[in-house]
Amino acid sequence: MPPTEVPANGPRWPLIAAVVVLLGAPAIAWFGPWRHAPEPAAHARGARLFDGTEALAGTLVGHTEAMPADTTRCVQCHAGPKSAKGALPPLGPTLDRAHLLQVLSRRGGPPTAYDLTAFCRAMRRGIDPAYVILPAAMPRFAIDDTRCAALWNYLIQEPGP
Ligand code: HEC
Numbered sequence: 001m002p003p004t005e006v007p008a009n010g011p012r013w014p015l016i017a018a019v020v021v022l023l024g025a026p027a028i029a030w031f032g033p034w035r036h037a038p039e040p041a042a043h044a045r046g047a048r049l050f051d052g053t054e055a056l057a058g059t060l061v062g063h064t065e066a067m068p069a070d071t072t073r074c075v076q077c078h079a080g081p082k083s084a085k086g087a088l089p090p091l092g093p094t095l096d097r098a099h100l101l102q103v104l105s106r107r108g109g110p111p112t113a114y115d116l117t118a119f120c121r122a123m124r125r126g127i128d129p130a131y132v133i134l135p136a137a138m139p140r141f142a143i144d145d146t147r148c149a150a151l152w153n154y155l156i157q158e159p160g161p
Contacts, residue, residue, distance in 0.1 A: 046154020047082075049147055050074045050095075056147070058139030061126065072139050074151075081157050092138060097156045107132045119155075120148040 041047075048054040052073030057066045074080065077091035093099050100114040109130030114122070118129040123141045126134040143151070 043150075043154040043157055045147070045150040046152070049151045050080050050154055052076075054147075057142040059142075060139060061136040067139055072141070077137070081155055081159065095155045097158065100156055106130065107134075116149060116152050119152050120145070123148060123151075 045054065049056060050073075052069070052075060055069040056072055058072030059066055070076075074095065079090050079094040079096075081096040100119065103111045103113045105111045106128050107130075109128065109132040112118075112129035114129055120143070121127050122129075122134060123143050126138060126140050128134060
């Protein structure tokens with residue numbers, strides 16, 4: 001054995017450990033459990049709020065008790081920008097970019113369009129951009145700013161596949 005050769009069970013271990021760490025970390029990142037988590041799509045949360053996967057507390061006008069979670073899902077009463085699971089024949093208008101951002105006379109009021117503020121006011125207090133009260137069939141929602149913005153951004157997304 002030439003005197004320069006390093007013994008196999010000696011100082012090679014740090015090298016092996018370094019290789020394991022260097023190759024292992026990306027492998028764990030690639031195959032790790034979070035790889036199978038839902039895609040972090042920009043509209044994922046809004047889509048969940050719209051189809052009711054993430055429940056929202058809603059009440060009927062004049063009532064204080066929360067409606068059963070199943071009856072407050074937007075898809076129960078509205079079509080959205082995409083075909084959503086659990087959709088029923090609509091009771092309210094299609095909630096998409098074309099409908100919400102278009103200047104329209106809604107419920108006989110002066111022509112208006114929605115923006116985020118007007119949308120959240122309609123959700124929480126049932127008041128539309130022209131300050132006309134929405135029909136009682138539309139629940140009033142306890143929705144915070146983050147979820148309201150997620151829902152809004154989902155609804156006004158550009159039409160696509
Ligand atoms: C039980 C039925 C029902 C549910 C559930 C429901 N809506 Fe509505 N919604 C209505 C009705 C009815 C109207 C009023 C339609 C009209 O005036 O022509 C309405 C109106 C609206 C409007 C006003 C549209 C406009 O042009 O002024 C918005 C915005 C809206 N709903 C958003 C939602 C969202 C978002 C959800 C879910 C978080 C939801 N709605 C859940 C029934 C419902």
